[in-house]
Amino acid sequence: MKNHRSLTPRQEALAExxxxxxIAALRDAEEVRAFFRDLCTPAELQAMADRWSVVDxxxxxxxxxxxxxxxxxxxxxxxxxARFLVTxxxxxxxxxxxxxxxxxxxxxxxxxxxxxxxxxxxxxxLARRREGTRNG
Numbered sequence: 001m002k003n004h005r006s007l008t009p010r011q012e013a014l015a016e017x018x019x020x021x022x023i024a025a026l027r028d029a030e031e032v033r034a035f036f037r038d039l040c041t042p043a044e045l046q047a048m049a050d051r052w053s054v055v056d057x058x059x060x061x062x063x064x065x066x067x068x069x070x071x072x073x074x075x076x077x078x079x080x081x082a083r084f085l086v087t088x089x090x091x092x093x094x095x096x097x098x099x100x101x102x103x104x105x106x107x108x109x110x111x112x113x114x115x116x117x118x119x120x121x122x123x124x125x126l127a128r129r130r131e132g133t134r135n136g
Contacts, residue, residue, distance in 0.1 A: 023035070050071060053073075054081040055085065
């Protein structure tokens with residue numbers, strides 16, 4: 001993230017919160033589209049759209065290489081999205097679930113199966129630990 005030397009951490013957190021509040025105030029997809037087109041560069045929008053499409057493909061259980069072939073998104077980015085599906089803040093899953101595009105077990109399986117061997121083990125271990133924390 002960009003470091004704003006003139007802002008305190010509290011000011012940065014407030015600015016971020018204000019952005020989220022502005023997004024939450026939008027009423028429909030067209031308003032969100034207009035806001036994001038003003039807010040973001042075309043490259044930023046494309047990167048976010050690419051990541052979101054990866055979520056859908058991962059939830060269907062597609063392998064990383066196939067997702068790369070379909071989307072052009074790098075395998076590294078696909079792995080990053082998969083890790084956030086398993087160990088992130090829950091945002092991808094929340095929205096996908098609300099849109100009826102989310103199957104948690106399928107996404108976890110895709111995240112583990114499609115990752116490089118070291119990442120797959122780490123992702124699976126983190127998922128197990130996370131489940132233990134919820135159930136314990």
